[in-house]
Amino acid sequence: MASYDPQFExxxxxEYDLRGRTRMAAFLSLALFTVFIGLDAVYTxxxxxTFLFLRLGVMAAVGVILLLLxxxxxxxxxxxxxxxxxxxxxxxxxxxIYILGGFLTSYYQGLNIIVMGMIVLIxxxxxxxxxxxxxxxxxxxxxxxxxxxxGQKAVVVDGVEIAVWRFVINNLTFLTSIIVVGAIGxxxxxxxxxxxxxxxxxxEETTGQLKESxxxxxxxxxxxxxxxxxxxxxLRTPLTLMLAPLKSxxxxxxxxxxxxxxxxxxxxxxxxxxxxxLINNLLDLNKxxxxxxxxxxxxxxxxxxxxxxxxSVKPLADQKQIRLYFQHPPHAVELTIDPDQFEKxxxxxxxxxxxxxxxxxxxxxxxxxxDHTVTTTVEDTGIGIPAHMLERIFDRFSxxxxxxxxxxxxTGIGLxxxxxxxxxxxxxxxxxxxxxxxxxxxxxxxxxEEHFDEDVLERRTEDLPIGLKRRTTDTEEPRVQDIVxxxxxxxxxxxxxxxxxxxxxxxxxxxxALILCVDDNPEVLKLMKMLLADExxxxxxxxxxxxxxxxxxxxxxxxxxxxxMPGMDGHAFSRAVKGDDALKHIPIILVTARTGAEMLxxxxxxxxxxxxxxxxxSTELKARIRSQLRxxxxxxxxxxxxxxxxxxxxxxxxQQRSLFLSTxxxxxxAIDAKDEYTRHHSTRxxxxxxxxxxxxxxxxxEIGDLELAALLHDVGKIAVPESILNKPGKLTKEEFEVxxxxxxxxxxxxxxxxxxxxxxRVVRAHHERYDGTGYPDRLKGREIPLGARIMTIADTxxxxxxxxxxxxxxxxxxxMKEIIACSGTQFDPEVVEHFLEIAGTFVPxxxxxxxx
Ligand code: ADP
Numbered sequence: 092m093a094s095y096d097p098q099f100e101x102x103x104x105x106e107y108d109l110r111g112r113t114r115m116a117a118f119l120s121l122a123l124f125t126v127f128i129g130l131d132a133v134y135t136x137x138x139x140x141t142f143l144f145l146r147l148g149v150m151a152a153v154g155v156i157l158l159l160l161x162x163x164x165x166x167x168x169x170x171x172x173x174x175x176x177x178x179x180x181x182x183x184x185x186x187x188i189y190i191l192g193g194f195l196t197s198y199y200q201g202l203n204i205i206v207m208g209m210i211v212l213i214x215x216x217x218x219x220x221x222x223x224x225x226x227x228x229x230x231x232x233x234x235x236x237x238x239x240x241x242g243q244k245a246v247v248v249d250g251v252e253i254a255v256w257r258f259v260i261n262n263l264t265f266l267t268s269i270i271v272v273g274a275i276g277x278x279x280x281x282x283x284x285x286x287x288x289x290x291x292x293x294x295e296e297t298t299g300q301l302k303e304s305x306x307x308x309x310x311x312x313x314x315x316x317x318x319x320x321x322x323x324x325x326l327r328t329p330l331t332l333m334l335a336p337l338k339s340x341x342x343x344x345x346x347x348x349x350x351x352x353x354x355x356x357x358x359x360x361x362x363x364x365x366x367x368x369l370i371n372n373l374l375d376l377n378k379x380x381x382x383x384x385x386x387x388x389x390x391x392x393x394x395x396x397x398x399x400x401x402x403s404v405k406p407l408a409d410q411k412q413i414r415l416y417f418q419h420p421p422h423a424v425e426l427t428i429d430p431d432q433f434e435k436x437x438x439x440x441x442x443x444x445x446x447x448x449x450x451x452x453x454x455x456x457x458x459x460x461x462d463h464t465v466t467t468t469v470e471d472t473g474i475g476i477p478a479h480m481l482e483r484i485f486d487r488f489s490x491x492x493x494x495x496x497x498x499x500x501x502t503g504i505g506l507x508x509x510x511x512x513x514x515x516x517x518x519x520x521x522x523x524x525x526x527x528x529x530x531x532x533x534x535x536x537x538x539x540e541e542h543f544d545e546d547v548l549e550r551r552t553e554d555l556p557i558g559l560k561r562r563t564t565d566t567e568e569p570r571v572q573d574i575v576x577x578x579x580x581x582x583x584x585x586x587x588x589x590x591x592x593x594x595x596x597x598x599x600x601x602x603x604a605l606i607l608c609v610d611d612n613p614e615v616l617k618l619m620k621m622l623l624a625d626e627x628x629x630x631x632x633x634x635x636x637x638x639x640x641x642x643x644x645x646x647x648x649x650x651x652x653x654x655x656m657p658g659m660d661g662h663a664f665s666r667a668v669k670g671d672d673a674l675k676h677i678p679i680i681l682v683t684a685r686t687g688a689e690m691l692x693x694x695x696x697x698x699x700x701x702x703x704x705x706x707x708x709s710t711e712l713k714a715r716i717r718s719q720l721r722x723x724x725x726x727x728x729x730x731x732x733x734x735x736x737x738x739x740x741x742x743x744x745x746q747q748r749s750l751f752l753s754t755x756x757x758x759x760x761a762i763d764a765k766d767e768y769t770r771h772h773s774t775r776x777x778x779x780x781x782x783x784x785x786x787x788x789x790x791x792x793e794i795g796d797l798e799l800a801a802l803l804h805d806v807g808k809i810a811v812p813e814s815i816l817n818k819p820g821k822l823t824k825e826e827f828e829v830x831x832x833x834x835x836x837x838x839x840x841x842x843x844x845x846x847x848x849x850x851x852r853v854v855r856a857h858h859e860r861y862d863g864t865g866y867p868d869r870l871k872g873r874e875i876p877l878g879a880r881i882m883t884i885a886d887t888x889x890x891x892x893x894x895x896x897x898x899x900x901x902x903x904x905x906x907m908k909e910i911i912a913c914s915g916t917q918f919d920p921e922v923v924e925h926f927l928e929i930a931g932t933f934v935p936x937x938x939x940x941x942x943x
Pocket of ligand 1: 484
């Protein structure tokens, strides 16, 4: 069960009118207690007076409850009163039952009435019901049982004697059953009441939310309407004021224009028209959707109405080599329409057909005169529309190719507007198409004018030829069309192709940097040329594919590239350039109309070096280009410096190494020279060690290291006084201790040179013995660096075979014997084995004659 919520309980009692129902139950009990006075008179005349007082007493108590009921503040209080009411009623009846002989009287039916009545009349909480029922049961049973125990055990009914216990069983069974049924019913009703209230509360909440969102939507809608009204004034008016003088300028009314100026002004005019077309379409669509569009209908002969429209699109069709056909009945086909609006419909269909049909295609317009309708069909041999889009293209902003890189400009508003216009005319418009083969748009309009809703019609006061109308009834601003009369051109402005003639780079290189500009919109390229040509050499191309080809051929210094292009877009282009080792150094600046962090991140991920958003200003554009070029130049200077530096560094290292080697070698010969007996000792030990190492398969570098270690192994002897080194005869113990220090001294001399760390370890260990009895560290077995284990053998061999102050040189054979004898104690047996295999090559030319 959910946790107790006083608010919910209050609401529950309010919803089911606990107070009102209790009051009603009180009145009912007053009425019944009164009515049953009659029963007393008939059934128990002997107690009539007693019962009368009893009844009056109960009724007085009920009266008090009625008074209290008015005052009770909480629903809890009301419920308590309801319980007390039922208990008083039951108590009154219980007393009468007792007087009438307990189980023997049928007055217990009164209790049944209370039990059932409570369920129906008062929405008591379950625990109250239980309290009441249990009380009633005891009120009946206890006095009746007492009565039974002390009273008669049998009665005579119609001459038949019946035992009283039968009444006991009978009455108790009925009362108990009614109570049980009542309790179940009460609990059931209560859960229904709670559930119902809970759903009602939920409903209330949802309704509240709905109301709130509705309010919000309404205010948003008002805002939108307000916004569109503002757009009307704030955008169309200034645009008109720019376009009207531009038109006069271009018509030469303000003097002759240079070709360059004329070209620039035309670009401005064309783009102004594009903007105006978009605003007009949006405003019209808004008007239509809000039901504010009024039709100025009149009868028009379609056979005459269509040709001027076709004539307007002919120049563009010729440009694309698309043929235009018109098929119509031989007679006039009259139709009541708003010609201005209907013209927008047909124009949209024609301009779409032109847009989506490729060179050499065909566009046919049919007029068909049927019984009650007239259909106008525009059919093309263009790219077609997929079946699933046939309905959707009439939705606002819907386009088959909605990608940012679609091939055709457009906003997806034209068909939505056409449909709305047809719908206020009560006509229908539909599309049929076969993908790749072509599309046909069919507009079907009713003849006559009965079908028009009266409130969309605005009766014309005068009829003027189309295109020369003045808006006498409009209270709004003078419409742009009234000022700029060539509004058909406005509709077709998306389709006008601009050539970028003169955009190609002059062959002669004029400026320091060559920039490649890639944009599918020739007008943007023209603008770039205008802004940048005075400072940079430019190449202008209209696709990323052309751009890549140019990059490979000419290696320009920088690329300015549009992001949204048909085919390969700017991001793909960046990826292609940055993924090509030969091109990746060329900086790319992406130019985009879309802004936002996501766009930026995508561009940077594709490898673009910088980003600039449209509309760009020439100062910023140039500044970005210059900064990229400077960075590029600095990078290549830095790369060159780096290369030189690396070359010089490796030269230096080489020099240092050979210098070091020659120093080490002279040091070694200095040691040798110091000790006349061991002259060339180091050189020989080196030679022997290297031979053993080579036999053991050392790498060239390891042999090189061992060479240094062997050359320098006695470098510590520099610190040993000459008198001790060259002492003829036996050394004293102290003198020997001094000699024994030379490995440690050797290490100390070598270790400051980082390169010699490993070598100095070998030097320190060259007097260690395999069995761990050597010096200075008493290293054992493989703890001794391998180089040292090799060197000790070479060292010992050379010591034995060369003359010393205290002894003569011994023979090769003797040395071999000594070394074999000490294998495993002084020497590593494995190295000894290798040594033995090549020892033959150590034998000096003149073998000494004598042994040790
Ligand atoms: P848009 O300004 O994009 O042309 P429209 O509402 O006029 O907007 O057209 C919506 C879309 O319907 C177009 O983008 C195009 O995908 C599709 N469409 C319209 N006319 C044709 C056609 N004749 N052939 C192929 N596709 C068409």
